[in-house]
Amino acid sequence: MVVLRVNGRDHSLDITAHRTLLRVLRDDLHLRGTKDPCERGSCGGCTVLVDGRAVYSCLLLAVTCAGRQITTIEGLDGGALHPIQRAFVEHDALQCGYCTPAQILTAKALLGTRPEPSEAEVREAMSGVLCRCGSYPKILRAVLTAAGAMRAHGG
Numbered sequence: 001m002v003v004l005r006v007n008g009r010d011h012s013l014d015i016t017a018h019r020t021l022l023r024v025l026r027d028d029l030h031l032r033g034t035k036d037p038c039e040r041g042s043c044g045g046c047t048v049l050v051d052g053r054a055v056y057s058c059l060l061l062a063v064t065c066a067g068r069q070i071t072t073i074e075g076l077d078g079g080a081l082h083p084i085q086r087a088f089v090e091h092d093a094l095q096c097g098y099c100t101p102a103q104i105l106t107a108k109a110l111l112g113t114r115p116e117p118s119e120a121e122v123r124e125a126m127s128g129v130l131c132r133c134g135s136y137p138k139i140l141r142a143v144l145t146a147a148g149a150m151r152a153h154g155g
Contacts, residue, residue: 002066006031007075015062022046022057025072033073033101037130044129047102048072054109054128073101076108083153084108087146088139095133102129107143115151119144 004011006029015024022039025031025048037045039058046057049071076082081089084107094100103126110117110125117125122143131139 002063004062004065004070005068006070007072013062017061017063019062020058021048021050021055021060021062021065021070024062025057025070031072031074035098035101037098042130043099044106045099045102047105047129049105049109052109052112054106054125056128071105071108073105076104082108083149084111084143084146087142087149091138091142091145093135093138093142095131095135095138099129099131099133103131103139107146110143111147111150115147117143117147 002013002015004013011029013024013028015028022034022036025034026036034048034057035045036058037043041056041059044056047054048057050065051068077085084104088094088100088104106126106129110122114121119140122140126139126143
């Protein structure tokens with residue numbers, strides 16, 4: 001048995017050592033906001049936060065996450081849209097929406113360590129999540145807008 005703390009709740013799971021965090025989140029916990037586009041670490045669509053850091057859940061064994069804080073897109077809002085989510089809507093930075101959960105969580109990780117990032121820092125941080133619709137300019141504007149909103153409201 002492994003206890004995973006996902007979105008603030010503990011889950012006792014009987015999982016084998018070779019299962020990825022992605023498969024456990026989607027298949028066992030039914031958290032489908034975490035996407036599984038490639039399952040080989042090429043696109044970043046499966047990004048979640050582990051202890052506040054953006055990671056590709058398809059490359060991480062679930063058992064290594066015991067005792068750590070895992071956040072998926074479902075755990076971000078707390079009942080209301082997070083400022084990053086609002087900025088993505090405001091700037092139409094979601095097009096098809098498939099990469100959006102990973103983009104938003106990657107932005108959250110960035111803004112958690114760099115509350116006032118430069119455009120170059122945003123581009124670098126966001127480069128690990130492929131957007132097949134090509135919404136990169138809108139994503140950049142959304143992240144910079146969210147950074148300002150989060151600073152104005154204390155985080």
